[in-house]
Amino acid sequence: MRFGALTLTSNLFLSPLAGYTNLPFRLVLRELGGLGLATTDLVNARSLVEKKAKALKLIETSPADRPLAVQLFGAVPEEMRDAAVYLESLGVASVDINMGCPVRKVVRIGGGSAMMTELDKTAHLVKSMVDAVKIPVTAKMRLGWDENNITAPDLARALEDVGVAAIFVHGRTRAQGFGGVVNLAGIRKVVEAVRGIPVIGNGDVISPEAAKAMIDESGCAGISAGRGAFYNPWIFQHTLHYLKTGTLLPEPSFEERVRVMLRHLDLMIEVFGELHGCRMFRKVAPWYSKRFGPANEFNKSVVQVTGRSEFLEILGRYRSWRAQFLDETGELKSRFRPAPMVASFMQSPGSAPGGHIAVPKGPVEVW
Numbered sequence: 001m002r003f004g005a006l007t008l009t010s011n012l013f014l015s016p017l018a019g020y021t022n023l024p025f026r027l028v029l030r031e032l033g034g035l036g037l038a039t040t041d042l043v044n045a046r047s048l049v050e051k052k053a054k055a056l057k058l059i060e061t062s063p064a065d066r067p068l069a070v071q072l073f074g075a076v077p078e079e080m081r082d083a084a085v086y087l088e089s090l091g092v093a094s095v096d097i098n099m100g101c102p103v104r105k106v107v108r109i110g111g112g113s114a115m116m117t118e119l120d121k122t123a124h125l126v127k128s129m130v131d132a133v134k135i136p137v138t139a140k141m142r143l144g145w146d147e148n149n150i151t152a153p154d155l156a157r158a159l160e161d162v163g164v165a166a167i168f169v170h171g172r173t174r175a176q177g178f179g180g181v182v183n184l185a186g187i188r189k190v191v192e193a194v195r196g197i198p199v200i201g202n203g204d205v206i207s208p209e210a211a212k213a214m215i216d217e218s219g220c221a222g223i224s225a226g227r228g229a230f231y232n233p234w235i236f237q238h239t240l241h242y243l244k245t246g247t248l249l250p251e252p253s254f255e256e257r258v259r260v261m262l263r264h265l266d267l268m269i270e271v272f273g274e275l276h277g278c279r280m281f282r283k284v285a286p287w288y289s290k291r292f293g294p295a296n297e298f299n300k301s302v303v304q305v306t307g308r309s310e311f312l313e314i315l316g317r318y319r320s321w322r323a324q325f326l327d328e329t330g331e332l333k334s335r336f337r338p339a340p341m342v343a344s345f346m347q348s349p350g351s352a353p354g355g356h357i358a359v360p361k362g363p364v365e366v367w
């Protein structure tokens with residue numbers, strides 16, 4: 001997998017999740033393996049150029065956190081360009097542009113002059129970045145406003161023309177939000193619109209099988225997972241294995257999930273300090289526990305945690321409580337096992353409903 005001159009070890013990517021894709025989470029994923037390129041949360045270009053503390057914290061990295069992409073957003077070409085130049089000087093591997101969600105008034109005109117004006121404006125902004133750096137510049141978008149206004153193919157093509165090295169596309173429209181089915185045919189339209197650059201599919205990739213289905217059905221060159229990586233940090237390792245061998249690795253055990261969760265907590269404490277790290281971890285731990293089986297006891301306490309030793313106490317109490325759901329071999333009794341995760345685009349009519357993929361809290365309407 002190549003983005004311009006950048007060669008990546010796999011075609012599997014981490015999608016930006018503001019508030020979540022920080023250094024500790026990226027390191028956890030990298031230690032588990034399979035990930036080709038990880039990204040930061042989105043960063044305001046102006047804040048970065050002005051070296052605001054909050055923006056600098058968002059791009060905090062370490063030698064083990066390579067290769068790293070930083071996602072920028074902004075509408076002022078000079079600020080986006082200068083932010084890209086600054087990131088290149090820091091050794092960042094690529095810069096991703098958050099294209100935001102399409103605006104109704106632009107697309108409602110029906111692909112007319114407003115759309116073209118918008119495309120020209122965007123292309124100008126992106127070109128100023130591409131021309132200023134040697135590292136690849138990529139772009140992330142949705143399919144369009146709604147199913148009657150699929151703008152991503154034209155946008156992708158226009159961006160390729162000004163030198164963008166790859167396109168990430170979330171296979172939903174703005175109108176869909178995070179509901180409905182990810183549209184693989186829509187992703188295919190983007191794949192067909194570009195001439196040579198890789199298009200990376202995104203949306204609901206929550207299992208190795210979902211990754212393969214998205215690649216096979218849309219023709220995309222790779223996949224990007226956001227929430228799937230949160231549910232299952234092993235997703236990249238397992239998907240890489242599945243794409244290479246056609247066989248599925250077993251689901252991680254409860255003990256392995258706990259091990260990785262504690263590693264994640266320790267990295268949070270290292271990067272953010274014990275109190276702040278633990279506070280941030282209050283919204284992270286419940287994602288791990290979604291696959292623990294019954295976990296109310298854990299979730300109830302973990303949302304109050306303030307320190308590492310307290311976290312260990314909570315975990316200890318939870319282990320004792322959880323014992324009632326286990327059989328004699330120490331496995332969850334079958335009726336307590338969480339349903340397998342099934343991507344929206346893999347649910348066949350009449351099949352048993354799979355695990356539901358939640359939307360974390362945040363201003364998600366803009367993504």
Ligand SMILES: Cc1cc2nc3c(=O)[nH]c(=O)nc-3n(C[C@H](O)[C@H](O)[C@H](O)COP(=O)(O)O)c2cc1C
Pocket residue numbers: 015016017018019041042071098140170202203204205224225226227228359360361362364367
């Ligand atoms: C909490 C949350 C935060 C997100 N933050 C960003 C972001 O900063 N930039 C971005 O381009 N997309 C963002 N997204 C969208 C994701 O990158 C991704 O496109 C979307 O969640 C679909 O992929 P998934 O099903 O693998 O999560 C966010 C999504 C969620 C749920």
